[in-house]
Amino acid sequence: MSAAAVHSLWTTAADPISKIDAPKIEYGQLSPTLIIVGAAILGVLIEAFVPRRSRYHAQVFVSVVALCAAFAVVVALAADGYGTTKAHIAAMGAIAVDGPSLFLQGTILLAGLVGLFTFAERRLDPEAHGNRVDSFAAQAASVPGSDSEKAAVKAGFTTTEVFPLLMFAVAGMLVFPSANDLLTLFIALEVFSLPLYLLCALARRKRLMSQEAAVKYFLLGAFASAFTLFGIALLYGYAGSVSYATIAQVVDGTVTDVDPALANTMGNDALLLIGGAMVLMGLLFKVGAVPFHMWTPDVYQGAPTPVTGFMAAATKVAAFGALLRLLYVVLPGLRWDWRPVMWAVAIVTMLGGAIVAITQTDIKRLLAYSSIAHAGFILAGVIATSRDGVSSVLFYLAAYSFVTIGAFAVVTLVRDAGGEATHLSRWAGLGRRSPLVAAVFAVFLLAFAGIPLTSGFAGKFAVFKAAAEGGAGPLVVIGVISSAIAAFFYIRVIVLMFFSEPRPEGPTVAVPSPLTMATIGIGVAVTVVLGVAPQYFLDLANQAGVFVR
Amino acid sequence: MNPVNYLYLAALLFTIGATGVLIRRNAIVVFMCIELMLNACNLAFVTFSRMHGNLDGQIIAFFTMVVAAAEVVVGLAIIVSLFRTRHSASVDDASLMKL
């Protein structure tokens, strides 16, 4: 008999394996993220293969190019109408390409770029053995004060790894607000958190504090993300899916075919509420809302100031983006459950941040608490649950991030022997020493305080207006009161700078390179432009105010 | 056996982990507790996936593991550097910054 026939005696042919058809990815629309990730990986390679001398320049070059390119693409996409008409969900429902995500991605990229400039600043610290150094540790691994550290400094090492780390963080942030399912959300969260944990630990001066900051940030961050993850699990259990759309449908009860076997989990509101609360908590932790804010002051103070600035700006933007999407796309059906809770959170955040800030003595901690208060203001806009609410929050975030980065950039300039002189008392009489720097910082403070003709006022007005229209009048009143309280400590700093006598042994103001100058310049420019003529950007935010689902 | 029990187990593990984070001083242990919480999440995912009869949960579990691994890398790096500096892994010793 034939071989085949023989073979068929003890074998039987399995039916052919059905193919998993390859997922369809809209690379074009995801390219901003992809570019950044690519740049990050390229940065890693540079670390590996490029000689130490030229790493710095190579890294800066790659990062800047990548950021600019990514921003260009974002603009192109927006111009192409993905923000409005062609808004849709890409990558098999993982990524939403719509107005908010594009707007926020643009903001994050710019913030990243501006932040990068401060990362790359190498004129502030006195040259170590003839090598220009930036504000990052010569060698993160070497123990502070040890010989190895001295050697590293002597050898003129610099931690150029910060650039790829920054890139990774940016990449994660880009995905975070546009994530359209909980898994992507979680991954993005981790992708931008982990690099930040590291960056916090890399300060050149005051390394102890820097490391402490990193540890605290890391442990608390991981703790929070664990909660988030469990929340996600519960939501998954509730809806049988992690995709926003599905969950939303289940919440709205539009899903009809519920398998009776799953009845006890599917659509179980306890799961929904608990899970929702836990995911919410993860996001509130990132935006630094009371009572999940406690990491903020310590980390802001300990982290290298450029990192602080970047973190304070970009993290908030990304996190609020995600928060908005979660509340507006996933849980709108749950409005009546989460609104009161968010009210409470917003109130305690506004008041808490403002009040505790009054007695701060360290400029970075002060700004940290002010950022908490601002988170409260933004939350007021989030609560509005209206298109105006979305656009006002978007506008506020854009305005706020530049002010923040600018402010922290100024902080890097005021230095003494021990590095940055962040204790407020050292800032006394700065206005006499170097009126220009003091004036610039005053502008930022006034913007924080929400004085008219600054971006801060426009943003605050937009948010409060949205809130008031959304029926949150009392919230507005409380917001107004707490901004009055907040004004008090911003003014304290101004008084200190301009009206008190300069100390004889006071700090010096370093003359920065064009990089930091650019950062500060951009900050001031944006502050003023958005304050005087915000119309264009408000329109932009307004067009971008619609989520796709 | 009713899969819901696995959920209770997950919740239990999660709580244990959280409690550990709150009460243990040693950074490493705290970190391990966090890992425990993550794994509790994994269990929950898998269980739900089983109940729903779709694979999403199980896939997510893999992602979680990767993330956990990444966290280990970063976390240990930080903790170790802190330990080398202070010669102590106690979380409470790291309290320079306060108020």
Next chain:
Amino acid sequence: MNAENLIALLIAAPLLGAAVLLVGGRRLDAVGHWVGTLLSAASFVIGVILFADLLGKDAEHRTLTQHLFSWIPVEGFQADVAFRLDQLSMTFVLLITGVGSLIHLYSIGYMEHDERRRRFFGYLNLFLAAMLLLVLADNYLLLYVGWEGVGLASYLLIGFWQHKPSAATAAKKAFLVNRVGDMGLSIAIMLMFTTFGTFAFGPLLGTHAEPGLAGGASEGKLTAIALMLLLAACGKSAQVPLQSWLGDAMEGPTPVSALIHAATMVTAGVYLIVRSAAIFNAAPDAQLVVTVVGAVTLLFGAIVGCAKDDIKKALAGSTMSQIGYMVLAAGLGPIGYVFAIMHLVTHGFFKAGLFLGAGSVMHGMNDEVDMRKYGGLRTYMPVTFITFGLGYLAIIGFPGLSGFFSKDKIIEAAFAKGGTEGWILGGAALLGAAITAYYMTRVMLMTFFGEKRWQPDENGNEPHPHESPRVMTIPMIVLAVGSVFGGAIFGIGDRFLHWLEPVTGHSHGDSPVSALTVTLATVVVLVIGGAIAYAQYGRRPVPAVAPRGSLLTRAARRDLLQDDFNHVVLVRGGEHLTRSLVYVDHTLVDGVVNGTAAGFGGLSGRLRRVQNGFARSYAVSMFGGVALLIAATLLMRAV
């Protein structure tokens, strides 16, 4: 040319003088005094021309009005700068400009050695302008301007020697007390506006022929208005209870005392009452109050006058009392208006004369004012003696002299009011006459008779009493003539009565006693008063230092304790009030705010302790937070 248009010039002339002299600066020092005198004289001339013009008209048409421009035009509120010249204001114009010019002349001599003489004349002119504005204004608001204008001038002139703290204080006191009166005037004006919608004389007071709106209002309103006007009059005319400033006002140079605090300004109150006759006539209660105030003041002033050794203060007391007479008369209504004004004019003559005499005496005695350091001066300064003597006779109402006619009429009128009031008021007036005779005789005797009592002062230069220069004596003589014949000219044949009647109206009351008896009584009491004074100061020598004296005397020396009262009640009380308020403002009002700030600070300090630096406690808060979050969401669903 048209007579009306001259009215503004009356005021413009001295105003111009004031402006030129005060702005002109030192380069005018040489001629300043002459400029001032000439301009006031010019004003007098214009006055005379207008007077002639009025005499040319028949009695009913002797009212000229001039409308310059609309001053404060506001919805429903109309105040104009407009003047009214009728018999009443004409009388004042002549008195003011006439006496004023004389006193300017006198001052040229009196202020010769003062380096700030130019400014003095500037102030004098300013006063004339304001006073003329006061009497010529055609509405109460414009009158108010003049009213406070004279107050300002008097403030400046009383305090002319500012380096003397006493002078500065006296000036301030005068202004403040007057301000209280002014308050009355402004409230009166507001009342008029709310009641009548206007405060212009024309529509409000009307004329003899057709009565104005004043009659139309309820009596209560009218009484209120009248009382407020009286308050104003009390302030300006130093009537009880606002009389305290006049005595201190003597700190000013003597010509000032003569012009402002004897002849003209202090009589503005009488003018106000008489001018507002239409209102007072309709408010009998208010009129009664006016008479009471007048009666009280005339006794008060007289008593104070008896005790003063300072010649000017004695005369000040007498002024107060004489104005008391006028106010009393004005309060009597149509019976008394004319005589009030008439006494005002005659008083203007003799009291100014007396003050100038006193000034001349001081001029000769190194500015010594204590009469106990005078004595026997009649030989040293005859002219002063004679003029002063004539003034003296006139004021005590010696038959035939001006004071006799006017005062006698007032006493008659007082009785004519009828009823017990009539008796009481009349009695008071008579008593006042007696006391007047007493204290004036006292002054006369202490100053010009007896033996000389002056000693060299501490730095050894003994005063050499001498007659004053001609520039000073001439005005005194003129005024003396006035005070001798003035009364006769007005009184005989009731010329003055007929002159004023169209404005003020007149009615003969029904006097319980005949005019003759009143006259006799007056003569008798003044003889008695004079006799007593002679017994005390003429027969035996006057001690150079004042004896302790009776309780009343000591009280009278202290102006019957009014100042002590003011000091304790107003000054002390006010100081305590303000001090406590300052404290309140600082601790309470400010404290609340600072307290809130501090409160937030404390709260902040307490809250930041939560941030204790331990990562695990942060974790706890997060854990608690999420627990709350969950609980809250579930709760929301539950409810």
Next chain:
Amino acid sequence: MSFPLLTATAVLPAVGAIATAAVPAARRTAAKWLALLVSLATLALAIVVLVRFDPDGDRYQLTESHAWIKAFGVRYELGVDGIAVALVALTALLIPFIILAGWHDADPLETGSRRWRPTQGFFALILAVEAMVIISFEATDVFVFYIFFEAMLIPMYFLIGGFGDRAHEHGEKAAATQRSYAAVKFLLYNLVGGLIMLAAVIGVYVVAGNFSLQEIAQARADGSLHMATSTERWLFLGFFFAFAVKAPLWPLHTWLPNAMGEATAPVAVLITAVVDKVGTFAMLRFCLQLFPEASKWATPVILVLALISIIYGALLAVGQRDIKRLVAYASISHFGFIIMGIFAMTSQGQSGATLYMVNHGISTAALMLVAGFLISRRGSRLIADYGGVQKVAPVLAGTFLIGGLATLSLPGLAPFVSEFLVLVGTFTRYPAIGIIATFGIVLAALYTLVLYQRTMTGPVKAEVAKMPDLRVRELVVVAPLVVLLIFLGVYPKPVTDIVNPAVRQTMSDVHQTDPKPEVEAAK
């Protein structure tokens, strides 16, 4: 009309401010002259506005309207009515005097860094304030008004905190601390007021959907925009609070004495004569027009507060030991009169109040600037340190007296007219309050004359014996003010003619008519 005149009046000083600030450190005098010229040019523009304004024309004239922030429904709308014109003119008039009076106030003592340019800053800030004040007088859009109402705090803040009297009884260090305290107090008070107003502004938008004063007032009038009574009252309170802080009204007044006491005299004038007017002005324009019913509802309370301000301020002025603080409390008393006049809701009261704003500006300027000259000579603000100045510096004393007499509103000087109008206007509707307020004129006499007596009269103190009389520059500052005081006292018609129609409008906004006299004039 094509040329944006109103904008120009504000832009000119703004540009001038920038230019002045840009003058290099060495060229101090140049900066001063530049600032002076700019302010004079602004005055010229303001006069043009005054001329172009037709009292009998539309309510708002020389209007400009451009889209600004569509998203907020904000339009850049300017327009002036009689009241605004008067106040714009006042502002533009006073600034040159303020600059001239402060000519040497900002000459640097110690040379800080190369870049430290106090002089340039001082004059630039003054011009900046002028620009913002003027535009807030002209704004007919609530939002535009609010923005500048708030923004002007910042330059004011630096003016108060950055520049003080040269000498100080407790030495320069204490002076610095007190200055910054005063500045912070000023800013916080006004900021809190402003923020509370912000809430109300947003509320207005929520209710009305736009910020245009005219549209809203129109809608209120024809009933197309209905406000719930409680809403209207809350919004009114929000607005009024801010204005009451600015004005300032008892018990929100305590920032003023500190601010005026610590700031240099010209800046003090800037505060009380110019900036604070925005508050009272805004009461007339915004409170009454946007919330007529609520205004009427609140009137009794406000009148009582105003009354307290009058008496209380005067009494505290009597109790002061510090010349500038005394003037400050006097101003509080005067602001009481202004607010009383506004809320008496009679045309006399409101015309009087508007007139009062102008007159108070001039009179306080006269008094305060002369006081400043006095203080700069002796280097002390304490009344007790003076005495007999009249003998050594008669002209200074004379002008000081005139300023004082104006402050106690002597008839014949400008303030009398306004004060009497306010009193009458109040009296016709609230007799009791009118009468009590009249006590204020006695107290005014008290504090003014006591001040004059203690400083100017009496024996000459040794410290003042060498004191020079007014210099030419100072005369140039004071003389015109004195002339104005007299002129407006004798002939206020030009101002009243401009103001009256606007007041008539406001009265009709609040649906009020003057009470009729009992006895109708038989004309």
